[in-house]
Amino acid sequence: xxxxxxxxxxxxxxxxxxxxxxxxxxxxxxxxxxxxxxxxxxxxxxxxxxxxxxxxxxxxxxxxxxxxxxxxxxxxxxxxxxxxxxxxxxxxxxxxxxxxxxxxxxxxxxxxxxxxxxxxxxxxxxxxxxxxxxxxxxxxxxxxxxxxxxxxxxxxxxxxxxxxxxxxxxxxxxxxxxxxxxxxxxxxxxxxxxxxxxxxxxxxxxxxxxxxxxxxxxxxxxxxxxxxxxxxxxxxxxxxxxxxxxxxxxxxxxxxxxxxxxxxxxxxxxxxxxxxxxxxxxxxxxxxxxxxxxxxxxxxxxxxxxxxxxxxxxxxxxxxxxxxxxxxxxxxxxxxxxxxxxxxxxxxxxxxxxxxxxxxxxxxxxxxxxxxxxxxxxxxx
Amino acid sequence: xxxxxxxxxxxxxxxxxxxxxxxxxxxxxxxxxxxxxxxxxxxxxxxxxxxxxxxxxxxxxxxxxxxxxxxxxxxxxxxxxxxxxxxxxxxxxxxxxxxxxxxxxxxxxxxxxxxxxxxxxxxxxxxxxxxxxxxxxxxxxxxxxxxxxxxxxxxxxxxxxxxxxxxxxxxxxxxxxxxxxxxxxxxxxxxxxxxxxxxxxxxxxxxxxxxxxxxxxxxxxxxxxxxxxxxxxxxxxxxxxxxxxxxxxxxxxxxxxxxxxxxxxxxxxxxxxxxxxxxxxxxxxxxxxxxxxxxxxxxxxxxxxxxxxxxxxxxxxxxxxxxxxxxxxxxxxxxxxxxxxxxxxxxxxxxxxxxxxxxxxxxxxxxxxxxxxxxxxxxxxxxxxxxxxxxxxxxxxxxxxxx
Numbered sequence: 087x088x089x090x091x092x093x094x095x096x097x098x099x100x101x102x103x104x105x106x107x108x109x110x111x112x113x114x115x116x117x118x119x120x121x122x123x124x125x126x127x128x129x130x131x132x133x134x135x136x137x138x139x140x141x142x143x144x145x146x147x148x149x150x151x152x153x154x155x156x157x158x159x160x161x162x163x164x165x166x167x168x169x170x171x172x173x174x175x176x177x178x179x180x181x182x183x184x185x186x187x188x189x190x191x192x193x194x195x196x197x198x199x200x201x202x203x204x205x206x207x208x209x210x211x212x213x214x215x216x217x218x219x220x221x222x223x224x225x226x227x228x229x230x231x232x233x234x235x236x237x238x239x240x241x242x243x244x245x246x247x248x249x250x251x252x253x254x255x256x257x258x259x260x261x262x263x264x265x266x267x268x269x270x271x272x273x274x275x276x277x278x279x280x281x282x283x284x285x286x287x288x289x290x291x292x293x294x295x296x297x298x299x300x301x302x303x304x305x306x307x308x309x310x311x312x313x314x315x316x317x318x319x320x321x322x323x324x325x326x327x328x329x330x331x332x333x334x335x336x337x338x339x340x341x342x343x344x345x346x347x348x349x350x351x352x353x354x355x356x357x358x359x360x361x362x363x364x365x366x367x368x369x370x371x372x373x374x375x376x377x378x379x380x381x382x383x384x385x386x387x388x389x390x391x392x393x394x395x396x397x398x399x400x401x402x403x404x405x406x407x408x409x410x411x412x413x414x415x416x417x418x419x420x421x422x423x424x425x426x427x428x429x430x431x432x433x434x435x436x437x438x439x440x441x442x443x444x445x446x447x448x449x450x451x452x453x454x455x456x457x458x459x460x461x462x463x464x465x466x467x
Numbered sequence: 468x469x470x471x472x473x474x475x476x477x478x479x480x481x482x483x484x485x486x487x488x489x490x491x492x493x494x495x496x497x498x499x500x501x502x503x504x505x506x507x508x509x510x511x512x513x514x515x516x517x518x519x520x521x522x523x524x525x526x527x528x529x530x531x532x533x534x535x536x537x538x539x540x541x542x543x544x545x546x547x548x549x550x551x552x553x554x555x556x557x558x559x560x561x562x563x564x565x566x567x568x569x570x571x572x573x574x575x576x577x578x579x580x581x582x583x584x585x586x587x588x589x590x591x592x593x594x595x596x597x598x599x600x601x602x603x604x605x606x607x608x609x610x611x612x613x614x615x616x617x618x619x620x621x622x623x624x625x626x627x628x629x630x631x632x633x634x635x636x637x638x639x640x641x642x643x644x645x646x647x648x649x650x651x652x653x654x655x656x657x658x659x660x661x662x663x664x665x666x667x668x669x670x671x672x673x674x675x676x677x678x679x680x681x682x683x684x685x686x687x688x689x690x691x692x693x694x695x696x697x698x699x700x701x702x703x704x705x706x707x708x709x710x711x712x713x714x715x716x717x718x719x720x721x722x723x724x725x726x727x728x729x730x731x732x733x734x735x736x737x738x739x740x741x742x743x744x745x746x747x748x749x750x751x752x753x754x755x756x757x758x759x760x761x762x763x764x765x766x767x768x769x770x771x772x773x774x775x776x777x778x779x780x781x782x783x784x785x786x787x788x789x790x791x792x793x794x795x796x797x798x799x800x801x802x803x804x805x806x807x808x809x810x811x812x813x814x815x816x817x818x819x820x821x822x823x824x825x826x827x828x829x830x831x832x833x834x835x836x837x838x839x840x841x842x843x844x845x846x847x848x849x850x851x852x853x854x855x856x857x858x859x860x861x862x863x864x865x866x867x868x869x870x
Contacts, residue, residue: 107620107625108556108558108559109553109554109740110739110740114620114621115620115621115863116621116622118799119621119622119798119799122799123797123799169797171562171563172562172563172796172797173622173797174556174558174559174562174563174625190618190865192865195862438691438736439690439691440691440693440739442691442739442740443691443736446736
C-alpha cells in the first residue's frame with residue numbers, strides 16, 4: 087500500500103446529507119432516484135450513495151483554498167436542490183435527523199452496504215448519521231502520520247465548531263453533537279495507533295489484515311485516518327453543518343491548521359494526547375464550545391472557547407497565505423457570539439414547537455429556499 | 468306471556484354497532500387468511516368476504532344492511548380522501564410541470580379510449596361518456612391502503628398517490644358535468660341542467676374550504692400538540708362528511724378539497740401531518756367488505772364482455788398517458804411501467820358515482836351499472852394485487868432486511 091503524493095495542503099470535502107420527504111419531513115428513501123436524476127445532469131464534484139437509502143454523499147474536487155471550494159460546493163448544492171425538488175424531496179444538513187426512527191431505515195442495495203448490515207446488524211441502520219469529512223493533501227506517508235497525531239489534539243475543536251446533532255430519535259440528547267456516540271459503537275472506531283512512521287504504520291496494517299480484521303483502510307472508522315490512495319489525511323469528526331458555506335469554513339480551518347502544523351512543526355507527537363483523548367472528545371460532544379478540556383501538552387485544564395480563539399489568532403498568517411482569512415474571521419465571529427448550528431436547531435424547536443418544523447427549516451436553510459424566515463437571516467454570519 | 472316483555476321483540480332489530488363489529492371481524496379474518504395463505508393484499512380478502520356475504524353469495528348482507536353501513540363507509544372514505552388530498556401538493560406540480568401533464572394526459576386518454584371502445588361496441592354516446600368519465604378515477608382507498616400496508620415509500624408510491632388524487636378530482640368533476648347532459652336528455656328544466664352540477668361542485672369545494680380554514684385556525688390555537696391536532700382533524704373530517712350528506716353534496720369532492728386545501732393553504736405550517744393509523748384501518752376494513760357486498764357477480768353475465776373491454780381500454784389509455792410523459796418528469800426508467808399497474812384499481816368511489824346517477828335516473832343507472840360495476844368487480848380484485856406488485860417491484864415496500 088503506497089502513499090500517493092499530493093501537492094501539499096490542498097483541501098477537499100465529503101458531505102453526508104439527509105433526504106427528507108415533503109409531507110412530515112421525516113427521512114425519505116429516494117437516494118437511488120436522486121442519484122439517477124443527477125447522473126443525467128452535468129455538475130461539478132460527485133454525488134454518491136451512502137449506507138441507507140435516506141442519505142447521499144456529496145464530494146468536492148481538490149481545491150487550493152476556501153474560495154474555490156465554497157463556490158464549487160454552492161454549485162453542487164444548487165444542482166442537487168434542483169433535482170430534489172423535481173422528486174418532491176428535500177435535502178438537509180445537520181449531523182442527525184431530529185426524529186427519524188432507525189428501524190425504519192433501509193440499506194442502500196450495494197454489495198458493500200449489504201455486507202456491513204450482515205456484519206454489524208442494527209448498528210448499520212443506526213449509522214444513518216451525517217458527517218463531513220475533510221481531506222488535506224500530504225506529500226508522503228511520514229508527513230501524514232505526523233499530521234494525524236498532531237491533529238488529534240485538535241479533535242475537540244472540530245467537534246465543537248461543527249456540532250449540529252442535538253436531537254436523535256425524537257429526543258433532545260442534551261449533547262451538542264450526539265452523532266459521535268453512534269460512531270463509538272463500532273469496534274474499529276477510535277484513533278490511529280501510536281506509530282511514528284509510514285513504515286511502522288504499514289507493519290500494523292499488515293498485521294491487522296493478516297488476522298482478517300480488516301481488508302482495507304475503509305474498514306477503520308477512526309476519527310482521523312491517513313488515506314493513502316488519495317494522498318491525504320482525512321478528518322472525520324465533523325458533523326455535517328447546516329449550510330455548505332459553513333462546511334467550507336470548517337474545511338478552511340482544518341487546512342489552515344494543517345499548514346501551521348506542517349510549516350512550523352510546533353509540537354511533537356505525544357502519547358499523553360491519547361490518554362486524555364476520549365475525555366476531551368466527550369466534553370466537546372456534550373458541551374460544544376463551552377467544554378472544559380485537559381491540554382496534554384500544557385498539562386492543565388483549559389476552556390475550549392479560549393483555545394479555539396487563541397488557535398484562530400495563531401492561524402491568521404497561515405489562513406492569509408491560503409486565502410482563507412475571511413473564512414476564519416467569520417468563524418471567529420461565530421465563536422465569540424456563541425452562534426452554533428446545534429444552538430440554532432434548539433432555538434428553532436423552542437420557536438416552532440415541533441421537531442417536524444425543525445427538520446423543515448433545517449432543510450430550507452440548507453437548500454437556500456427563499457422563505458420569510460427571520461431566523462435564517464440571524465444564522466447568516 | 469306479559470311477564471316476558473323484558474325480552475326483545477322478534478325478529479331482532481338490526482343494530483348498526485353489532486353490524487360494524489361483525490363486518491370488522493369477518494373482514495379481518497378473511498384479510499389475514501388471504502395474506503397468509505396466498506400472499507395477496509388483505510384488501511382482496513375483505514372484498515371476497517363481502518362478495519360471499521352479499522347479494523352474490525349468502526345474501527346475509529342485503530341491500531338494507533348495506534344501506535345501514537354506509538355511515539362507516541363514508542367515514543372510511545372521508546379519512547382516505549382527506550389523506551389523499553394532502554398528497555396533492557401543488558408546489559410539486561409547479562416545480563415539475565411534466566408530472567402535472569402526466570396526470571392530465573392519462574386522465575384524458577383513459578376517457579378517450581373507454582369512450583371510443585364503448586361507442587365501437589354500440590353503446591349510446593351519453594352512456595359511454597358517463598362510463599368513461601368514471602373510468603378516469605383510480606381507487607384512492609386501494610392505492611393508499613396497500614401502500615400503508617406495505618409501508619411503501621418512494622417515487623412510485625408518491626407519484627401513484629398524487630396521480631390518483633388528480634384523476635379522482637378529474638373523474639368526479641367530469642362525471643358531474645356530464646350529469647348536466649343527462650339532465651338535458653331527460654328533459655329536465657334548464658335551471659336543473661345548469662344549477663345541479665354547479666351546486667355539487669361549488670358547494671362541495673366550499674365545504675372543504677370551510678373545513679380547511681377551521682382546521683388551520685384551530686391548529687393555530689392548539690399549537691403543536693400531536694394528540695390535540697389528531698382529534699381535531701378527525702372531528703372535522705367527520706363533521707365535513709356529515710355536512711356533505713345533509714347538504715346532498717359530494718363526500719368525495721368535499722373531503723378531497725378539505726385535504727388539498729389544508730395542505731396548500733397552510734402557508735405558516737400550523738397543521739401537523741396526521742396519521743389516522745389503527746383508527747382509520749378499522750373503517751377501511753368495513754369499507755371494503757361493504758363494497759364487496761354491494762357488487763353482484765350476476766351482473767358479470769350481462770355486463771361481462773363490455774366490462775372486459777372497459778377494463779382493457781381504460782388500462783390502455785392510462786398506460787399510454789403515463790408511459791409517454793413519466794420519463795420526462797425525472798423519474799427513473801421503469802417507474803412508468805410500475806405506475807401503469809399502480810393506477811389500475813377501481814373501487815368504492817366508482818360505485819358511489821354509479822349509485823348517484825342511479826338515484827336520479829334509475830333506468831339509466833341500471834344500464835350504466837351493468838358495465839361499470841362489472842368492471843369494478845374485476846378491478847377490485849385485480850387492482851390491489853397490481854398495486855402490491857408494482858410497489859414491491861419498485862423496491863419501495865419495506866422488507867425486513869436485518870440478517
